[in-house]
Amino acid sequence: MALLQVVAVAGAAGCCVPALDERQRGRRRRGLRSPRAVASDAAAKVGEDDGKVRLGGSSVAVTKLGIGAWSWGDTTYWNDSEWDDRRLNEAKAAFDVSIDNGMTFFDTAEVYGTALMGAVNSESLLGGFIKERQQKEQIDVAVATKFAALPWRFGRGSVLSALKKSLDRLGLSSVELYQLHWPGLWGNEGYLDGLADAYEQGLVKAVGVSNYNEKRLRDANARLKKRGVPLAANQVNYSLIYRTPEENGVKAACDELGITLIAYSPIAQGVLSGKYTPENPPTGPRANTYTPEFLTKLQPLMNRIKEIGGSYGKNPTQVALNWLTCQGNVVPIPGAKNASQAQEFAGALGWRLTGDEVEELRSLAREIKGIKMPIEES
Numbered sequence: 001m002a003l004l005q006v007v008a009v010a011g012a013a014g015c016c017v018p019a020l021d022e023r024q025r026g027r028r029r030r031g032l033r034s035p036r037a038v039a040s041d042a043a044a045k046v047g048e049d050d051g052k053v054r055l056g057g058s059s060v061a062v063t064k065l066g067i068g069a070w071s072w073g074d075t076t077y078w079n080d081s082e083w084d085d086r087r088l089n090e091a092k093a094a095f096d097v098s099i100d101n102g103m104t105f106f107d108t109a110e111v112y113g114t115a116l117m118g119a120v121n122s123e124s125l126l127g128g129f130i131k132e133r134q135q136k137e138q139i140d141v142a143v144a145t146k147f148a149a150l151p152w153r154f155g156r157g158s159v160l161s162a163l164k165k166s167l168d169r170l171g172l173s174s175v176e177l178y179q180l181h182w183p184g185l186w187g188n189e190g191y192l193d194g195l196a197d198a199y200e201q202g203l204v205k206a207v208g209v210s211n212y213n214e215k216r217l218r219d220a221n222a223r224l225k226k227r228g229v230p231l232a233a234n235q236v237n238y239s240l241i242y243r244t245p246e247e248n249g250v251k252a253a254c255d256e257l258g259i260t261l262i263a264y265s266p267i268a269q270g271v272l273s274g275k276y277t278p279e280n281p282p283t284g285p286r287a288n289t290y291t292p293e294f295l296t297k298l299q300p301l302m303n304r305i306k307e308i309g310g311s312y313g314k315n316p317t318q319v320a321l322n323w324l325t326c327q328g329n330v331v332p333i334p335g336a337k338n339a340s341q342a343q344e345f346a347g348a349l350g351w352r353l354t355g356d357e358v359e360e361l362r363s364l365a366r367e368i369k370g371i372k373m374p375i376e377e378s
Contacts, residue, residue, distance in 0.1 A: 159194025
């Protein structure tokens with residue numbers, strides 16, 4: 001975690017919440033809906049029937065909601081520093097329930113767990129789950145994994161080398177999406193060339209980046225475009241209470257360039273589930289971000305989320321995830337540690353908030369100040 005936080009900062013952007021401009025205030029006085037609300041309703045009609053989202057300009061289509069596998073095998077941030085048979089069985093159940101509910105897009109990375117030190121990690125676990133399920137039935141699974149831009153890795157060859165090791169752990173001949181996990185301190189052009197090489201060799205069906213700001217995103221898109229390779233996705237921290245991609249130009253650039261935004265930490269590491277309160281804050285590393293003071297500021301928003309959810313028969317987690325799917329060309333990837341969480345996430349699909357509800361929740365979220373999100377989670 002510490003290494004990721006140091007390296008990823010090169011591509012991270014600060015959080016700021018702009019005040020409403022005069023046009024926005026005027027719209028509210030006149031009772032007009034914002035352009036985002038109108039766009040949200042338009043986006044609702046895109047791909048509604050097929051249940052899939054195409055990743056940018058690639059040929060890969062994934063389910064509207066994916067599953068993040070960071071916690072599978074992890075002992076540094078999740079799982080109370082332990083990984084045992086109980087947690088293994090819970091992760092396997094989360095995988096199976098996800099498949100049963102039509103969520104077949106899974107996101108992992110070589111640094112989730114301890115793969116770089118040779119031990120079992122998230123990739124190995126996911127690969128084992130896929131193999132075991134396929135022995136019973138044919139399943140159509142889309143896998144995304146990531147290259148770690150570690151300071152001692154150089155050149156395009158390092159990308160291909162890391163990818164082949166990831167494929168070995170996954171037990172696959174190719175993956176649907178391969179991403180640069182964060183911008184490197186140097187050598188980024190070589191890493192992008194490595195992505196293009198992997199694409200041209202058929203080892204990946206689409207390529208993407210993660211934690212890239214607007215400038216880096218545009219530069220990466222331009223370099224890959226010269227090779228005839230579409231930049232399919234940018235995976236960033238994005239949730240109702242962390243909307244920096246809307247404010248720093250990343251979301252707009254993704255929309256302009258036709259790049260899918262994959263949203264990690266979509267329920268803010270569980271905080272938008274409503275299970276944490278000022279009297280019952282999270283423990284462990286999350287306690288540094290979600291303090292009792294912050295959770296006090298969050299309560300008006302959570303109360304409204306619960307009210308809106310109640311009108312649909314949905315809980316806060318499902319409302320928070322649905323809010324993201326209403327943003328257009330956004331694929332949330334909440335992390336499922338067990339079967340009940342996976343089942344809960346499935347309840348975010350098959351319905352939509354109205355444009356007015358989307359804007360109301362965004363407006364309430366703007367009132368929350370002072371959040372300092374951790375850089376890495378997916």
